[in-house]
Amino acid sequence: MDRLYGTALRLTRNPDEAEDVVAEAVSNAWRRLEQLDDPNHLDGWLFRILHNTFIDHWRRKQCRQEKEVSLDEPETSDAAAFSLFAHLHQPFLLWIGQPEADFINQLLEQDLAQAIDALADPYRIVLVLVEIQGHSYDEVAHILDVPSGTVRSRLNRARGLLQKSLWRQGQDAGLTGHAKSKSGRVSP
Template structure:
């Protein structure tokens, strides 16, 4: 178990990053999700085939927990335990505004589009990997990705004059 647990540990920062993006910076909700994911992974470690893709396995577990949670929350008023943590400060105030708008726009995406977008951009997963993870055809992954980006791009236009912070 120790060995397996240590392997899981390596993925914690990435799981947290993805979860934080799903919950728009709300670190409590995000870490709750990561914790549930780690617990479940530990509990099911004997289902994991050695030398197969641990990252994909972990992200799949987390995705399933997330989907269930979102589904449950559709029926109850959405209370969040804490104000989202302030988003990372950027060098200029207008950048912060634009990034905050982007963060909001990501949050407003339908869940299936948001998931695909974040797995591809943040995690750099291949379309094939994402398709396997979500158990949908690769074409579906691509069309969700395209729709997500089109939507976010439409929101960019307001910031043409003050573009988002460009990262080297």
């Protein structure tokens, strides 16, 4: 239940909507239980229903808001090519510390959730389906009804944008460079 809710929360960014999506998905699954051919596949089956339920919700919401029903990609800057590692890695410090590892260890769960939630829908949805749910590019392409190449390009941008956002958050929290020792954060 916590994985279903957590995934729905990352997809919707809204606790009430996440509850509705999970409840509707479970209700759909319960009604179609006889279609589950192998109980060992229950997890994947449930999540597939969750994703489809979310996409239905998302499209209905788009219609209500009288926006185009599409996952058109918003304009992004060169943030898509941003590499957190390239900004943090300091090879000459190899034997006395690894700033990039410290940075990741000191990121808070809420920093990550906030950075993911800040991504525009086309990027966030693909990132959640691949990195949280572990779907292949083809599976995501099928779920979203877009070409596999679109999944790849959105995923690349999502990762760049996410890493840039984390870098900014890290700077604000004093996790970058020499300032990191002042942050007082502890590793998870």
